[in-house]
Amino acid sequence: MLRLKLVGQDSWQEEDTGDPLGRLVVLVREFETFDNDVGETVTSVLRACGGLCRAALVSDQIVYPSLVLPPRVSSLVLTPDLLRPHPNIHHLLSGARHVLLLPDGARCSSSAQLRDLVHLLEGGDAQVVTVGVGGTPLTCHRYTLQVAAWTLTVAPAPQSVACDAVSGRAALLLHAKDLLNLTHPMARPLPLSIGVQGAARGWKLSRIPPNTSIWEDGTPPCCLEGLRATARHIFQVLKGCRAQWWLEGGTLLGTVHSGDIIPWDYDVDIGIYAADVERCPAIKAARWQTLEDGEGFVWQRAPDGNFFQVHL
Incomplete structure (x- = not known):
């Protein structure tokens, strides 16, 4: 880089x-x-x-x-x-x-x-x-x-x-x-x-x-659908590993206002407890390396802050 x-x-x-x-x-x-x-x-x-x-x-x-x-x-x-x-x-x-x-x-x-x-x-x-x-x-x-x-x-x-x-x-x-x-x-x-x-x-x-x-x-409809698909995948992963999660920031505002992602948003904000990281293999492994799961989603730790990123 x-x-x-x-x-x-x-x-x-x-x-x-x-x-x-x-x-x-x-x-x-x-x-x-x-x-x-x-x-x-x-x-x-x-x-x-x-x-x-x-x-x-x-x-x-x-x-x-x-x-x-x-x-x-x-x-x-x-x-x-x-x-x-x-x-x-x-x-x-x-x-x-x-x-x-x-x-x-x-x-x-x-x-x-x-x-x-x-x-x-x-x-x-x-x-x-x-x-x-x-x-x-x-x-x-x-x-x-x-x-x-x-x-x-x-x-x-x-x-x-x-x-x-x-x-x-x-x-x-x-x-x-x-x-x-x-x-x-x-x-x-x-x-x-x-x-x-x-x-x-x-x-x-x-x-x-x-x-x-x-x-x-700058967020075209195809990208919004990609965000929705990524969010649904993350929800399933978090549900599968019994992690507690919630929506944050602009994603929460959009959900309360219209039940969907804000049309101009370019990410989805999801919060989890730090203790639940150990429950989820994808997030746990992403602490040390970038990995792609079986459905083509890439998990990685963000370069700054206590965040993880998931890309379609």
Whole structure:
């Protein structure tokens, strides 16, 4: 495997072409290191903007397993170490006018979609413009922040277009100078973080209606069916070895909401007790080696964290 190559940002100093996309930087921050679609996400954006915009990957640590990224994609690791100085987000966004915060797995099909977002931001009075990704509508929220009392009151505002924050898979566009003026510009989760920090500054967020702009999601139906088949296989294995298991994270949310995997999800989150690992031969063996079971499913330990991965 190759480690993620850290590309210097000095090459990003480019002449202003007059096209708004020439001063747009797309940041991918919301992704999982052990399973993601970052490479295809940034490739689709660079293709849509005709190579005019720039893209960057922001992570807490060096990503491993390494990602295959296009040459124009830079990266910023937020945690310094002995050989890596403190990160400089201002350097990363040098020369940028707008920043698009894009969730992993999103797809942009045309430059018109990007220009529409820029024009809405420039022509309105909101500090952030957001659009839903994957066809799921965004929920608008009102924030009442009382810093002295350490309290944040969140109230839904379903009929409002101007919000303090949104929930759901969203692409967020804002001015680079506004992002850089935040105390914690890269704190996750980004929609919540920017909503709280923006509320403290009196910002407003403009929510684009779902039918205004269509942003596709990167999980095709065939992959969703693969996730379902993998989940059913794992359930049978866990049942066969009498292990206790439960659903977690986005998988649990999708099950409660619709009885199925969330359409834009790319993994299934299942929890088991550590003591039950000894009961299940496949999981027990995967602690030390990658193995394929009799039905073609590959079991392995994840490279970081106390996780196991099962692939079809």
